[in-house]
Amino acid sequence: MTIQFNEETFRDDYSFRNSDWAIKRFPFPxxxxxxxxxxxxxxxxxxxxxxxxxxxxDVDEHxxxxxxxxxxxxADDPLRCQSLPHMTLAGWDTLELIMVSKSEDYPDLFELxxxxxxWRWINKPMGIDHTFTFLDETTLPCGPLEYIxxxxxxxxxxxxxxxxxxxxxxxxxxxxxxxxxxxxxxMDFFEWHAPVPLAHEMGIFKRALKFLLNVQQxxxxxxxxxxxxxxxxLDTSPENYHKWGVQKSTLTPQNIGSKQHLRVELQTFYxxxxxxxxLFPIRCYLIAFQDIVTIxxxxxxxxxxxxxxxxxxxxYKGFIDNRPMMLDYLSQYDDGLPTSPGVWPDLDTEPPLQK
Amino acid sequence: MSAAPQKAKAGAEKIEVEVSAIVPxxxxxxxxxxxxxxxxxxxxxxxxxxxxxxxxDDGRTRLNPYSLMSDPADSTKYAxxxxxxxxxxxxxxxxxxxxxxxxxxxxxxxxxxxxxxxRGRKHVFLAGGIGITPFMAMIAYLERMGGxxxxxxxxxxxxxxxxxxxxxSRHPNKVHVYYDDKKxxxxxxxxxxxQPLGTHVYVCGPQGMIQWVHKTAAAHGWPDExxxxxxxxxxxxxxxxxxxxxxxxxxIQVGEHESLLEAIERCGVEAPFLCRGGACGQCETxxxxxxxxxxxxxxxxxxxxxxxxxxxxxxxxxxxxxTLVLDR
Ligand code: HEM
Ligand code: FES
Numbered sequence: 093m094t095i096q097f098n099e100e101t102f103r104d105d106y107s108f109r110n111s112d113w114a115i116k117r118f119p120f121p122x123x124x125x126x127x128x129x130x131x132x133x134x135x136x137x138x139x140x141x142x143x144x145x146x147x148x149x150d151v152d153e154h155x156x157x158x159x160x161x162x163x164x165x166x167a168d169d170p171l172r173c174q175s176l177p178h179m180t181l182a183g184w185d186t187l188e189l190i191m192v193s194k195s196e197d198y199p200d201l202f203e204l205x206x207x208x209x210x211w212r213w214i215n216k217p218m219g220i221d222h223t224f225t226f227l228d229e230t231t232l233p234c235g236p237l238e239y240i241x242x243x244x245x246x247x248x249x250x251x252x253x254x255x256x257x258x259x260x261x262x263x264x265x266x267x268x269x270x271x272x273x274x275x276x277x278x279m280d281f282f283e284w285h286a287p288v289p290l291a292h293e294m295g296i297f298k299r300a301l302k303f304l305l306n307v308q309q310x311x312x313x314x315x316x317x318x319x320x321x322x323x324x325x326l327d328t329s330p331e332n333y334h335k336w337g338v339q340k341s342t343l344t345p346q347n348i349g350s351k352q353h354l355r356v357e358l359q360t361f362y363x364x365x366x367x368x369x370x371l372f373p374i375r376c377y378l379i380a381f382q383d384i385v386t387i388x389x390x391x392x393x394x395x396x397x398x399x400x401x402x403x404x405x406x407x408y409k410g411f412i413d414n415r416p417m418m419l420d421y422l423s424q425y426d427d428g429l430p431t432s433p434g435v436w437p438d439l440d441t442e443p444p445l446q447k
Numbered sequence: 448m449s450a451a452p453q454k455a456k457a458g459a460e461k462i463e464v465e466v467s468a469i470v471p472x473x474x475x476x477x478x479x480x481x482x483x484x485x486x487x488x489x490x491x492x493x494x495x496x497x498x499x500x501x502x503x504d505d506g507r508t509r510l511n512p513y514s515l516m517s518d519p520a521d522s523t524k525y526a527x528x529x530x531x532x533x534x535x536x537x538x539x540x541x542x543x544x545x546x547x548x549x550x551x552x553x554x555x556x557x558x559x560x561x562x563x564x565x566r567g568r569k570h571v572f573l574a575g576g577i578g579i580t581p582f583m584a585m586i587a588y589l590e591r592m593g594g595x596x597x598x599x600x601x602x603x604x605x606x607x608x609x610x611x612x613x614x615x616s617r618h619p620n621k622v623h624v625y626y627d628d629k630k631x632x633x634x635x636x637x638x639x640x641x642q643p644l645g646t647h648v649y650v651c652g653p654q655g656m657i658q659w660v661h662k663t664a665a666a667h668g669w670p671d672e673x674x675x676x677x678x679x680x681x682x683x684x685x686x687x688x689x690x691x692x693x694x695x696x697x698x699i700q701v702g703e704h705e706s707l708l709e710a711i712e713r714c715g716v717e718a719p720f721l722c723r724g725g726a727c728g729q730c731e732t733x734x735x736x737x738x739x740x741x742x743x744x745x746x747x748x749x750x751x752x753x754x755x756x757x758x759x760x761x762x763x764x765x766x767x768x769x770t771l772v773l774d775r
Contacts, residue, residue: 176566177566178564178565178566179565181565181592188491252565252566253562254562254564254672255671255672302728302731305728306721306727306728306729308459308460308556308558308721309459309460309490309492309556309557309558310459310460310490310556311459311460311556365490365491365492365493365557366491366492366493366519367493367565368493368495368496368559368562
């Protein structure tokens with residue numbers, strides 16, 4: 093299908109919207125009526141047709157506007173993209189992986205023509221047609237990681253693997269849920285995860301690291317993470333907390349349906365072939381509460397998950413103060429009926445709201 | 448999450464290949480070159496990676512890891528060099544005696560448990576015998592990227608100096624060869640003392656050599672993380688034993704000349720693995736019940752895990768005793 097790209101903003105007037113298509117394919121993260129951290133990794137080898145899991149790097153209606161938002165963030169703060177000197181090869185690996193995947197998965201939008209090291213890359217939605225020499229930085233306007241991730245939705249952490257540990261040694265981070273590349277650069281897996289509550293004690297990070305160290309070339313993996321964001325903001329960084337943190341207090345019972353967004357990250361894991369580094373794309377999907385509740389199963393379930401979520405998690409995710417207002421709103425969409433297992437909307441089989 | 452439940456496959460992704468060349472290098476070592484059957488380019492790989500070669504030896508499947516020693520920039524072929532081991536369990540004998548040019552084989556995608564530290568200002572390679580193979584790829588990579596390196600290569604004799612001629616003629620100033628039969632030895636202490644800051648040392652060879660390098664480097668104040676080694680453990684034979692696999696609900700016998708992992712696979716149970724040499728951690732299995740003694744041989748579990756009797760790495764470790772029940 094050809095994608096109609098939205099003209100929209102993730103700041104100021106917040107004209108971001110999800111079409112019906114985008115709502116139905118939203119990666120709803122809860123497969124049951126409760127949530128707790130777990131070692132929730134699975135293979136990333138496609139998924140149902142049209143779902144966000146189908147392609148290696150999902151491209152959707154927000155593509156062009158998200159890339160515009162990234163350019164604004166970078167113009168303001170170039171340190172959102174960093175790469176320690178030994179990570180350049182991993183940057184080329186990333187460029188190759190994204191170009192090859194996108195041109196194969198979306199041949200109508202992207203083309204890659206390779207003649208030895210002479211590569212021609214065509215990105216139609218962004219109007220780019222560029223010929224360069226693979227592994228020769230002087231033929232690109234910026235480093236390979238920055239070049240390609242200015243053209244790919246989602247954040248990208250690039251982890252160097254040494255001595256059975258992962259280090260955050262490069263990245264393009266402009267759509268993050270309140271963490272900072274500039275702060276985390278060079279940290280190891282346990283150090284950058286230090287602020288997360290409960291999961292350390294549950295042994296989750298120890299097991300997750302063992303899994304990640306073993307992610308193999310040709311066999312990517314994925315998991316979902318989620319949080320809450322008031323207004324459809326991509327850039328919820330600590331650097332800009334003074335701008336977006338205050339917006340959390342603008343929520344009212346009248347505007348919560350349109351202002352409060354569930355923020356879901358589809359995180360994938362790729363072993364990079366030349367550098368042996370690990371690529372960690374973090375793709376952010378936003379959806380307004382008023383759109384989620386159009387799917388009866390999701391409305392029921394979201395209410396129950398938020399109601400029963402341990403306090404530590406609601407605090408860490410930054411919505412403990414707004415939780416009562418969220419529950420007042422969501423409870424209108426929970427009639428107490430059971431929900432079907434799994435994450436899918438099941439619109440044909442789940443009953444409409446009985447209220 | 449369960450977006451699209453998929454069963455995890457045991458082992459890495461696979462590639463169908465044809466044996467395109469067999470090049471005997473000396474009495475013991477032969478190089479095997481592979482091309483892809485589907486005509487696509489091989490995936491790029493990072494220097495130091497290995498592939499697991501599947502051998503169908505008269506109905507018995509053998510899976511042996513070998514370092515990729517071709518140039519990582521060459522996507523038209525992969526090459527491995529195999530040393531014939533007359534005492535071993537047969538994988539290398541199969542390669543030497545049965546494999547012919549034109550045969551089709553299955554190999555895995557590259558897996559790297561011995562990567563270069565790309566922060567290194569300089570890389571010093573210490574090879575013993577067939578341990579030269581990963582360094583062939585590392586040297587090709589560093590030559591292309593303009594990285595600094597030197598090689599110190601200990602061989603039994605001139606006649607068994609695999610790739611010595613090629614290496615010394617191409618890189619006369621960077622390659623240093625030592626022959627055992629001429630009583631030549633690497634002057635390790637001097638070598639370590641003379642290196643600039645930011646140098647990394649890599650050793651691949653017999654177990655004794657690896658330990659010697661780690662010990663000497665530590666004694667000379669080298670940080671552990673600047674000393675890298677790769678040692679594939681070949682599974683060792685041992686007394687037969689019986690194991691109950693409780694998830695699969697079967698009891699199996701492990702023979703004298705097979706590993707626990709091989710016995711599990713022979714009985715049709717899929718078990719995860721990557722290196723089959725006790726290094727990658729992928730085959731880690733929980734012990735449900737045990738009355739007897741473990742023979743742990745892996746590099747993966749720590750001493751506490753070994754002492755706990757709660758975990759075993761079936762690719763290399765064994766068991767002697769009355770009962771062993773595994774969560775598999
Ligand atoms: C190498 C890949 C990964 C990177 C780069 C990464 C990075 C991060 C970062 C930067 C944070 C925010 C920490 C903060 O508050 O400052 C975070 C949170 C978290 N990470 Fe990871 N992570 C990775 C893999 C994983 C994996 C495999 C798991 C598996 C369980 C995991 C579980 C979590 C959890 C549970 C949180 C808290 C999220 C929340 O409640 O919103 N991470 N991660
Ligand atoms: S398969 Fe790698 S440790 Fe057993």
